Amino acid sequence: MFNHHLSLALFDIRLKSNHKDLVLIKGNDSEVESVPLEGTVKLSLKEDIHVKKINLSLVGEFYYEYMDKATKESFLDRLCILKVDWNNLLTDDTGKVVFGNYGDTTVPMYKLKNIKPNGEYNTGFNTPSPGSGSVSASGTATPTRPQNIRTKSTPIFFKDKEQLPPSKILKIPKSGVDGTPFKDVQTSSTHSFLLPKGNYNLPFKVYLPTNVPETIEGLPLGTVLYKLQCNIERGRFEKSANLSKHIRIVRTLHPQNLNLCDSIDVNNTWVGKIQYNVHMGRKGVAIGSNIPISITLVPMVKGLKLKAIHGCLVEHYHSQIGQQRSPEFERLVGKQELEIPDTDKLPYEKWEFKTHYKVPEQLKKVTQSCEIRDGMIVVKHRLRIGIQLKNSGGHVSELRANLPVFVYISANSGKVVGRHYDVDNHHGTFQLDYQKEDLLFKKESHQTPNLTPADSESEDESDESETEDLDRDEAAPPLYEKHVFDKIFDMNLPQTPLEQFRSQQASPLHSNNNSSLDVSGYFDIPIAQALENNLKKKNRAQTPIFDLEYMSHIPSYTEALDGNDDDGVGDDFAPTYSDSGSENVSGTTTPIRIEIPSKNNNDKSYLKTKSNSLPHSKSLSTNKSSLDPKSSSPSVKSRFFLHKKKDK
Structure with a gap:
């Protein structure tokens, strides 16, 4: 009659991050503007299911244990430092910080269920009424004047049944949803949802306080651990599904530290x-x-x-x-x-x-x-x-x-390995697995x-400087479209670079003849500079060394399902602007003379390019009559033409 067990093909919680199950914060609480946490709950249903709601919670736990040698007294406790709740991912994807905001300290874990959204919690013996005093985090109630509360003597089973709100089932029209299906729908506790079979991606997001404690897992004194818990709540006679996952919140230095x-x-x-x-x-x-x-x-x-x-x-x-x-x-x-x-x-x-x-x-x-x-x-x-x-x-x-x-x-240097924790789905406790380890970062x-010791030493120094630059790099590289505003100084001019800088104006395509090229076709690119740049690239190129063991590695089931795995080697960076075949610093294009043998030995064909050098620049071509008389014009466009000598 009832399906007590819920069969799911996939039930997982994944963070939207460049690193697996990890939130990276660059800077302390005064250097960071906000700490966003985003992710999705992935579901793959084999059949249609009926649920009441899908809630999610983020809990931060601080466990400490030590002994004072002077007094021979032991201290240990489990405290909550952060709690964020998502009431129903089917209707709202924004979480609410229940505890752990600015000004909050800690609260015992056994009082976690009684925490109110304003950071207070009930003692569990007597729930304060709207007229009574509130219970603070210290457990003491504020005394107020007692009030007389009048109740109706009519039994509940004699009430009119039409006064009770009718239950309503909301059904998703299509199979599978990527997003929040009922985001703008006002629901109540009597509503339920019918999910057809298919794949579902339910997003969640929240802005954590900037002073959120970072993960600490190897200190003998204590640990700070975080877990995400998702619960699919079903009907009264149906079994709910629970999932818990360990995540990390890691702080690194700000680039300007x-x-x-x-x-x-x-x-x-x-x-x-x-x-x-x-x-x-x-x-x-x-x-x-x-x-x-x-x-x-x-x-x-x-x-x-x-x-x-x-x-x-x-x-x-x-x-x-x-x-x-x-x-x-x-x-x-x-x-x-x-x-x-x-x-x-x-x-x-x-x-x-x-x-x-x-x-x-x-x-x-x-x-x-x-x-x-x-x-x-x-x-x-x-x-x-x-x-x-x-x-x-x-x-x-x-x-x-x-x-x-x-x-x-640091995510840019060395290799960082952490402990592997499993979270019990029923009790929510952390269980340390001594046989496994988690790889956080790896460069x-x-x-x-075949490197000499001097070369290896210089390579180590370059790697260290590269790591330092990556940690200190704050801004992304400029867009390629911005290169038209670059100011290139001509060293052949009598003016100093400062005088040239003052005389130039940052206008695209017309600020300087050397700032950009009016290239309309493939054959309009300066040939001499392109050949020189290609030769430099060829000399600098090195054949990559592939690891046979890494290439033949068969991923596990968890690695195959993980969509945020970035352990693979990334693509190379785009070439710099200086290597894109642009002109040299002086703004001149040297003519190239290429001899093409013909049928008659006396006849020779030439491929020549027109020089766009300045009037005082010297040309390397010996045949001055074959040059265009407009070669001293500021045009930067080059052309090919074929010239044959006639037989005398």
């Missing part, structure tokens, strides 16, 4: 032994990247040798909930020995070299530097460099340099074989 620009220098002197300097190009350190470190050592005694250099990250963290603050904890992560050159090959007066430190790529080993919502979680880092020196007597001494760094998650590195 000073941590991407400021350098770090540590100078000190070990009296009577050595002077040292440790330098880093920038304070911001991306997880999973290689950090270049420049070290300068000046020995002050004879017989001193460099034995080894060690590096590690020192992580300091603590938590504060209200007036309760945890002790300051510390842990060492990423211990490794750095590469050093042979001391005998270095100059005796001064040892100057560069080495690299590899930041751990797994978030369970290192946590990003952060300060979440009024000190709820504070994480700071410093890079400790230990330099071991061997004296002439065989004794080994060590000097340490501590560099304050800011560890952040593909294409290495060219």
